Amino acid sequence: MDNLGMLFALLGAVLAALMAGIGSAIAVGMAGEAAAGVVTDDPSKFGKVLILQLLPGTQGIYGLLIAFLTLTQIGVLGGTSDISLAKGLLYFVSCMPIAIVGLWSALRQARASIASIALVAKRPDQAGKAIIFPAMVETYAILALLISILAVTGIGGLNI
Amino acid sequence: MQEKHYVYAVARIRSKEMQLLDTQFINQLVAAPGYDECLKLLLDKGWGREGSTELEQILAYEQERTWSFISELVEDMSVFNVLLLPNDYHNLKAAIKMVYTGFDDRGLFLSRGTIDADTILKAVKAQDFSLLPEHMSSSAREAYQVLTETGDGQLCDLIIDKAALEALYSAGKEQTDDVLRLFAELKIASSNIKIAVRAQRTGKPLEWIQRALAPCDSLDIEKLSQAAASGLEEIYEYLRRTEYEEGVKELEQSLSHFEKWCDDRLILKIQPQKYNPFTTGPLAAYLLARDNEIRTVRIILLGKLNQLSDQSIRERLRIMYV
Numbered sequence: 194m195d196n197l198g199m200l201f202a203l204l205g206a207v208l209a210a211l212m213a214g215i216g217s218a219i220a221v222g223m224a225g226e227a228a229a230g231v232v233t234d235d236p237s238k239f240g241k242v243l244i245l246q247l248l249p250g251t252q253g254i255y256g257l258l259i260a261f262l263t264l265t266q267i268g269v270l271g272g273t274s275d276i277s278l279a280k281g282l283l284y285f286v287s288c289m290p291i292a293i294v295g296l297w298s299a300l301r302q303a304r305a306s307i308a309s310i311a312l313v314a315k316r317p318d319q320a321g322k323a324i325i326f327p328a329m330v331e332t333y334a335i336l337a338l339l340i341s342i343l344a345v346t347g348i349g350g351l352n353i
Numbered sequence: 354m355q356e357k358h359y360v361y362a363v364a365r366i367r368s369k370e371m372q373l374l375d376t377q378f379i380n381q382l383v384a385a386p387g388y389d390e391c392l393k394l395l396l397d398k399g400w401g402r403e404g405s406t407e408l409e410q411i412l413a414y415e416q417e418r419t420w421s422f423i424s425e426l427v428e429d430m431s432v433f434n435v436l437l438l439p440n441d442y443h444n445l446k447a448a449i450k451m452v453y454t455g456f457d458d459r460g461l462f463l464s465r466g467t468i469d470a471d472t473i474l475k476a477v478k479a480q481d482f483s484l485l486p487e488h489m490s491s492s493a494r495e496a497y498q499v500l501t502e503t504g505d506g507q508l509c510d511l512i513i514d515k516a517a518l519e520a521l522y523s524a525g526k527e528q529t530d531d532v533l534r535l536f537a538e539l540k541i542a543s544s545n546i547k548i549a550v551r552a553q554r555t556g557k558p559l560e561w562i563q564r565a566l567a568p569c570d571s572l573d574i575e576k577l578s579q580a581a582a583s584g585l586e587e588i589y590e591y592l593r594r595t596e597y598e599e600g601v602k603e604l605e606q607s608l609s610h611f612e613k614w615c616d617d618r619l620i621l622k623i624q625p626q627k628y629n630p631f632t633t634g635p636l637a638a639y640l641l642a643r644d645n646e647i648r649t650v651r652i653i654l655l656g657k658l659n660q661l662s663d664q665s666i667r668e669r670l671r672i673m674y675v
Contacts (some may be wrong), residue, residue, distance in 0.1 A: 223360050227630070230364025307360055307630045314367040 198281025199267060199274060205288030206263035209341070213256025213295025220249030220303030227307040231314040241313050241320040248327045249302040252295040255338040259291045262345050279353045287344030294337030302330035362426035363635045369422065370627070370639065373675045374398070374646050382650070383666050388657040395650065408654050412647050413464070419643040420465050423636060431467070432633055435524045435533045436640055439540070440466040441473070442517035445485075445493055446510060448474040453500050488523065492516030511565050518544055518567030532623050532637040539622075541569040543615040546597065547608055549581035549588055558582070571596055609669070617672040620645055624674070642674030649673070 228242035261270075263284055268274030276284070305327035312323045378398070385391045392408070395401065401411035424430055440463040447461040451474065462470035468486060473493075476484035482494045492512055500509040518541050525537025545566045552562045559582040566574045572595060580587040589601045603614040619641065626638035649671045656666035 226361040227364040230361040231368055233365055234368035304630070307364070308628070310364060311367040311628075311630050314364060315371060 196276075198276035198278040201278070201281035202263060202267045202276050202284035203269065205285035205292075206260040206267075206269075208292045209256045209263065209288040209295070210260035211256070212292040213259075213299065214253040216296035216299030217250045217253030217256075220252075220299040220306070221246060223303045224249060224306040224310065227310040231310055235314070238313060238317055241317060241323075242310050244324060245306045245310050245313065245327060248306050248324070248331065249299045251331060252291075252299040252302075252334050255291050255334060256295050259288055259338065259341045259345060262342065263288055266345055266349055277353060280348060280351070283348045283351070283353075284345065287341055287348060289341075290337040290344075291334075291341040295334055298330050298334040298337075302327050302334075305330055359427075359631060359633055359636065363630055363632075365426060366635050366639045370642075370675055372399070373642055374650070374673060375675050376673050379649060379653070379670060379673060382653050383663050383670070385657070388654060391654055391657050400650075408651070408658075412651060415643070415647055417464060419640060423640060427633075427636065432530070433533070433637065433640065434467045435521065435528060435537050436637070437465055437467045438521050438524055439517055441468055441486075441489065442513055442520070444468075444470040444473050445477075445489060445496075446513050448477040449493070449497050449500060449509065449513075450506070452477045452497075488520040489516065514544070514548075515565060515567055518569075522568055530633045530637055532626060532634045532641070535622055536619065536637070536641060538569060538571055539615060539619050541567055542571050542597065543612070545569060545572055545574065545577060546588075546592065546600075546604070546611070549577050550585070550604065550608060553581045553585055553588060613669060613671060616645060616648070620672050620674055627675075638674070645671050645674060 224246040228239075228246045231242050232239050264270050265272075267276050267281075267284060309323035309326050313320050316323075378394075382391050382394055385394055392406065392411075395411065396405070401414050405411045405414065423433070427433075444462050444466055448470070451457055451461065459470075462474075464470075468489075472484055476482055477493065477497060480494075480497065482490040482497075485493055492515070496509045496512040496516075499505060499512060521537050522541055525534050525541070528534045528537065548565050549562065552565065557565075559578060562578045562581045563574075566578055568574060576591055577588070580591040589605065592598065592601050592604070600611055600614045600618075603610040623634075623638040623641060626634045629635050652669045652671075653666055656669070
């Protein structure tokens with residue numbers, strides 16, 4: 194029970210990587226199906242639909258980044274690993290924005306990407322605009338990432 | 354997650370929609386000087402097998418091509434049974450008449466159905482109606498008996514047509530897809546309205562009309578039957594109180610105007626499927642759009658063949674999906 198703080202902190206890091214990663218995997222998979230459908234009939238659109246397929250993949254990277262940062266902060270990757278229960282819980286909570294928003298935004302971004310892939314299938318000249326629609330969803334994943342970064346890096350300095 | 358299964362299929366449909374005939378091309382066809390020029394335009398567009406010159410062959414090939422394409426994309430084609438049920442009942446009608454008259458012409462069968470046309474023919478020949486699906490067997494038996502015992506082809510048709518509409522109603526009710534549900538409802542409602550008008554014009558009694566009309570959600574069959582037994586104006590009056598209000602003025606002109614209105618209504622109602630990226634809706638919409646396209650091309654080419662004026666052809670043209 195002495196290491197309960199470490200357990201919570203580690204759980205937060207794992208969930209950040211896990212949930213955002215799962216979201217991105219499902220999302221990129223779905224967008225990939227749509228992209229394959231378009232390329233089957235017109236291989237020249239490969240480059241355009243590939244970008245749209247990759248867009249929902251960023252949440253997985255954000256989750257990984259927060260997980261890595263947390264592991265560094267709590268000393269799992271080296272240094273001291275003396276984490277109180279309160280700090281452990283704070284780390285856990287800090288990881289939640291990117292874990293939850295990462296998962297959800299990836300799934301929603303996939304829908305926008307798929308719709309944009311359909312747009313490119315019909316209007317390849319509008320590929321630039323098509324990228325903007327799913328990219329808008331990215332904003333909220335970035336905001337969650339920012340909050341998670343600020344929180345995870347700030348907890349170390351707290352005297353609790 | 355069910356919707357995910359059609360992501361690939363819908364994306365392929367989006368590419369295929371680019372090849373659908375648009376209003377501009379249809380206008381080009383109508384403006385072509387003659388039948389041969391129209392046919393050439395179609396062949397240049399990639400319609401039909403290479404070297405095809407027969408209109409019906411080209412259209413049958415296009416129909417088959419559409420269904421083959423969809424069957425490539427969808428593992429369980431039973432999703433589209435609603436669209437194929439009318440073909441089954443057409444084949445049943447053809448099979449019963451073929452057996453009755455002894456005139457064997459397989460060309461009368463439609464190639465796509467939920468049940469193989471040869472199985473239907475075998476069932477009718479052997480009078481073993483248990484080979485047919487449950488929804489079809491009792492009506493097939495009844496229609497066959499009526500035809501063989503009374504020789505009344507019209508009554509035979511009525512029994513089968515009613516069974517077809519009832520089967521469509523049940524299949525439509527089971528559908529989760531909006532497009533297919535809409536197709537079933539509109540098909541039954543328009544058939545009921547046409548039956549009611551024809552029955553009124555030929556002076557059929559109320560009992561006959563009540564027997565012929567099939568259940569549907571958008572029409573009160575009892576009221577429509579009563580109206581049909583009373584007079585044409587009563588039918589129009591009743592329809593003005595339903596969602597088919599706008600179709601009344603078309604109905605007043607002719608049944609073919611009303612048919613066109615129904616076809617256009619379906620195409621307009623499925624337009625939102627062009628922006629739906631997930632479900633079976635866009636696939637069903639594509640099948641209906643292709644069907645509409647083939648029907649329109651047939652109208653134009655037969656019009657050209659019969660030397661109808663461009664204006665006369667244009668009046669019959671359906672709204673295109675793209």
